[in-house]
Amino acid sequence: MKKWFGLVLVGLLIAALAACSGNEGTSGDGGDVDPDAYKVGLAMNTLNNPFFVDLKEGAEETAKAEGINLIVSDSQGDPGKQMSEVENLLQQDLDLLILNPVDSDAVAQAVKLANDKDVPVITVDRQANGGEVVSHIGFDALKSGTIAATYLDEELNGSGKVVEIQGILGTNVGRDRSKGFNDYMGDVEDIEIIAKQSANFDRGEALTVMEDILQANKDIDAVYAANDEMAMGALSAIDAAGRLDEIKLIGTDAIDPAQDAIREGRMSATIAEPPYFLGRDSVKTAIKVMDGESVEEMILLENTLVTKDNVDEVKTR
Template identity: 45%
Template sequence: MKRIILVLLIISMASFSAFSNNQAESDQVKVGLLLSTLDNPFFVEMKEGVEAAAIISGYTLIVLDSQNDPAKELGNMEDLITQGVDVILINPTDSDAVGNAIKMANRQSIPVITLDRGASEGKVATHIASDNVAGGYMAGEFIIELLGGTGKVVELEGIAGTSAARDRGKGFNDAISTSSIEVVARQVADFDRTKGLNVMENIIQAQSEIDAVFAHNDEMALGALKAIEGSGRDIIVVGFDANPDAVRSVSEGGMAATVAQKPYDIGYMGIEAAKKILNSEMLDAYIPVDLQLIKQ
């Protein structure tokens, strides 16, 4: 009889433990992270920042890669909503196209935080990013300094429609407009290293005189640098993001400089912002992250 009672007691305790664990799991905060792509080291580092902060906070994290496809991004958003996430962090593929995805989350009353790239439509709790206009201006000023205020430059643009490409280009051109420097070519290379290489090879063939290149990100800058090295010409290259390959290139005398963002910090701050939202704390509409110029 005592043995039967003991067995029943053990079963009862096990059932209670299982219930408690299930209850704890159901109460755990679930955060969704939508990244434009994981083929770019910048966004991989951003993901690592989110992951680190989520672990410290005890949050469950679901990461989805939109592969630079707005349609896939929309599908990923639907997937996160189906999985019952509490907050969504999103790095948009396109600032205009992402509006429909954000509105989908809005309809379900799920808070949305944008990282690095903003959104033209939809309700966003906050936007966390570097000041891309200031960074572009910083790059432009540096090129003006190196060229003595005169010369011919090329601008390699990021994905059309992204706030990062628009703002970095604006800052750069605002700075250049204060000098006698002429932009002899301006072409889109989609933030991609291979496209940066191919576009720059074509520009080199078309332009007999180029003194400097400003690329909206380091991947394009590194591609452009490879094209320049293949041509044997002496052209200054300035990038943006300070990814590890670019920083190494600057230290070795390849690229002249890169504007340093802090993608890890952007990601980490995303979780910190999510925590405030869940605690019903007030957030600024824009949370800036510091920049600096890394140069030779």
Template identity: 60%
Template sequence: MKKLFSLLVILTVMVGLFGCSMDEGASTSTGTKKDDGELKVGLSMNTLNNPFFVAVKEGAEAQAKEKEVNLVVTDAQNDPGKQLADVENLLQQNIDILIIDPADSDAIAQGVKKANDAKIPVFTIDRQSNGGEVITHIGFDALKSGNIAGNFLKDALSGKGKIVEIQGIIGTNVGQQRSEGFNQIMDETEGFEVVARQSANFDRGEAMKVMEDILQSQPEIDGVYAANDEMALGALAAIEAAGRLDEIVLIGCDAVDPALDAIRNGKMEATIAEPPFFLGKEAIDTALKISKDESVEKEVILDSTLVTPENIEQVKTK
């Protein structure tokens, strides 16, 4: 009996030592790739209720499938509080790298810092974070985009006219800088008068209501700049319903498919191609570089292109 008891004790100690050895090996593992070679990437999207961001996700998913990356996507529904909870949830899922498209540039800083504390490499796409340490930011030049829109209206209207600006989410760097770039051109063009400037938070329905109100208060409008295509399409619905389609030049931004169709149909004059599908693909490629300890630029700026009826079939968006 004593021999049996001694044998049980020895076996218990051996199992305990083996378990400790396994735990120690797991805790000292280094690098960003899992031992099985699969890279697990978390992608925190600010919203998926917008064709632009849906296309970002689709680009990321397509590239992840091709490169055999395990991609986990969350949707913050434009709620900074929910996005912070999404980030916390992703960090608990044993991801290797975190990609964030912020709902709010200030609010997401806390989420970036949580990733920093967890030693998870993190970077942003499209919109930047106003805090925390990110490895890189991938996006478009929002100032340049605003300049392109302003210059288009300047050329289309020969530098004279009453202008409406429908702004995006001012709590994001993209919303701020697209407006700033646009107003640089407005301020330097003596013949332009901005008769209305209002945010519609990058939302189509909100933009339609904003434009309806502006149309009622402004009997003369020559040009409209909406800081994204969703808002441009909302504004277009209001303009068309008011029977003023022929008197207003409209430009948006992002080159989403419904806006391109509106240009082909002669209802919208222009947009600015900032292809979201390519942004999603670039995000996955960057995550792979980081996982292999390859160097990446602190900021990667993708190209922006004016899209009009003259070049619409040549502009590649996917």
């Protein structure tokens, strides 16, 4: 009897594990949604980053309020996995696909696959370099880079040594934030960019990158990080080196930890690009497309400089 009971438990465990593995990477709202409601897929590039978690929450809460069946997948930062996730989503009879690309070039194949199946595509935050996209919802990344450069120019009175920590240069966001920053700084004669290196929008990588830069450079007046996750990594390195008082730090996105650091005086500024609004507006735009309404090909939300003076006034959701 004990042996038989043990075999039953093993069988149940195997079945449970199989069910879990069969659903890996995707999630939905469950049975509360009308089966006749619009079905939308949201292919996230990663959920291992607070920015993209907020984006997903904005999409999910809006979809729930609007009665949309939203199916979410997590590509875990892997372009190949994103292609597989999109293939799986497209097998679920979608009315529309929202893509948050891992890589702007690689995702073009996923867009074309949806095009072949006559499923409309919207991109959010990052653009796709190929295929037919109905609308893109994002922020002006060139403008964000320019805002950061303008702020540091003013704070440094036009003279100093600056470090740039870049994002993923395989995305339009990473490239454009860097371009906006460097185009402006190129016209400031007495500001020198003494180091620039990609940390792939990752906090841990930025910590390591900043540690190396600090060791190699005695004089650093300011650091521009292309997102707040990297700014947080850079902040940890600067703090550990005991150089908080001598280095100004600006990031991008206005995630909660960055806003807290600004309130505490440990970080100078960030640029608000609230991801929650990206998720919200991507779903609202999707509804218009599915209802047959016309939408703008490029929908750019407002980005705003955040400092200690206005950090408590900026709305992020």
